[in-house]
Amino acid sequence: AQKITQTQPGMFVQEKEAVTLDCTYDTSDQSYGLFWYKQPSSGEMIFLIYQGSYDEQNATEGRYSLNFQKARKSANLVISASQLGDSAMYFCAMRDRPTNFGNEKLTFGTGTRLTIIP
Amino acid sequence: KAGVTQTPRYLIKTRGQQVTLSCSPISGHRSVSWYQQTPGQGLQFLFEYFSETQRNKGNFPGRFSGRQFSNSRSEMNVSTLELGDSALYLCASSPQGLGYGYTFGSGTRLTVV
Numbered sequence: 001a002q003k004i005t006q007t008q009p010g011m012f013v014q015e016k017e018a019v020t021l022d023c024t025y026d027t028s029d030q031s032y033g034l035f036w037y038k039q040p041s042s043g044e045m046i047f048l049i050y051q052g053s054y055d056e057q058n059a060t061e062g063r064y065s066l067n068f069q070k071a072r073k074s075a076n077l078v079i080s081a082s083q084l085g086d087s088a089m090y091f092c093a094m095r096d097r098p099t100n101f102g103n104e105k106l107t108f109g110t111g112t113r114l115t116i117i118p
Numbered sequence: 119k120a121g122v123t124q125t126p127r128y129l130i131k132t133r134g135q136q137v138t139l140s141c142s143p144i145s146g147h148r149s150v151s152w153y154q155q156t157p158g159q160g161l162q163f164l165f166e167y168f169s170e171t172q173r174n175k176g177n178f179p180g181r182f183s184g185r186q187f188s189n190s191r192s193e194m195n196v197s198t199l200e201l202g203d204s205a206l207y208l209c210a211s212s213p214q215g216l217g218y219g220y221t222f223g224s225g226t227r228l229t230v231v
Contacts (some may be wrong), residue, residue, distance in 0.1 A: 035220070043206055045222035091161065104149060104212075105174055106220065108161035 002027045004092050004109035012115050013082050020067070021077040021112050023092030029053075032096045034075040035106065036066065039089040048090075051075060079114075087116045120144065122211050122223035130229045136197040139226045143190050143211030150192040151220070152184060155206040164207075167192055199230045 003026040013019045025034065036048040051059045051066045059066045067076040079086055090113075093106040123142040131137050143150050152164040163176040167186035184194040190211075196203055208225045 037222070042224060043208075043227065044224040045208060045210070047220060047222075093161075104151060104166040104168070105163040105176070106151075106153075106161075106210075107163070108153075110160050 002029075002032075002094050002096055002107040004094055004107055006092055006109035006112050008112045009110075010113040010115070012117055014117050015084060016081055018078060018080045019082050019086075019114065021079075021090050021092075021114065023075045023077065023109060025073050025075060025092075025094050027073075027094065027096055029096045032094055034066070034068070035093040035095070036064070036075075036077045037091045037093060038086075039091060039111070041088070045091070049077065082116050084116050084118060087114060089113050122209055122221050124207075124209050124223035124226050126226060127224065128227050128229075130231060131199050133199055133201060133230055135199050136195060137199060137228060138193050138195045139207055139209075139228070141192045141194075141209030141211075141223060143192070143209075144221055147211035147213050147221075148190055149212045150186055150190065151210045151212075152192070152194050153208045153210065154178075155208060155225070156202075156204070161208075164194065196228075201230050204228060204230045 005024045032053045034051045038046045049059050049061045049064045049066050051068045058068050063080045065078045089111045091111045092109040125140045149168045151166040153161050155161045165184050166174040170186045181197045186192045206225045206227050210220045210222045212220050
């Protein structure tokens with residue numbers, strides 16, 4: 001069974017600093033996908049970034065980058081130049097066998113509550 | 119482009135009642151998934167529908183059911199509500215179910231009293 005571990009329940013970061021949110025995963029599959037989502041207090045889950053298990057380069061999306069270390073089974077999210085609007089819950093999630101019909105589900109970690117301090 | 123729409127946003131029900139939640143996916147998206155989010159259990163997968171067929175189901179009791187219509191809109195139903203069913207219910211859609219483009223709605227917050 002897949003498992004996602006986020007060991008940081010909460011983090012406080014000064015505005016404009018970079019922040020790294022930790023995520024480790026466990027799966028026996030060779031083909032899988034890793035996601036990061038942001039959930040503000042409104043409740044909506046906002047997609048941030050995706051990394052496929054066979055992607056050779058780390059994914060980047062604007063201020064977000066994913067530090068993917070396959071051998072260590074870690075997929076940390078790095079937010080550069082943090083902003084007050086980055087304050088939210090952040091979830092790491094995994095989807096196994098991205099190309100297999102009938103296995104459409106995400107397994108989520110417990111989340112990290114990020115607070116940006118002015 | 120309209121996003122994923124979930125209705126209603128908030129709902130209060132009494133224990134023992136049943137409830138139906140609705141999700142309208144992004145136009146053209148054929149896969150709809152449902153998740154339950156609670157403080158104790160976190161985010162848990164309920165089920166996924168593609169072209170009106172349930173393809174995957176999470177570990178929830180039979181009181182939780184769903185369906186998808188020909189226009190890809192989906193509903194989930196919970197019968198005989200229990201206090202523990204109080205949660206945020208999130209719906210996500212993706213184009214064909216094989217890609218990595220999951221778009222979530224804002225959720226329906228269900229309170230069972």
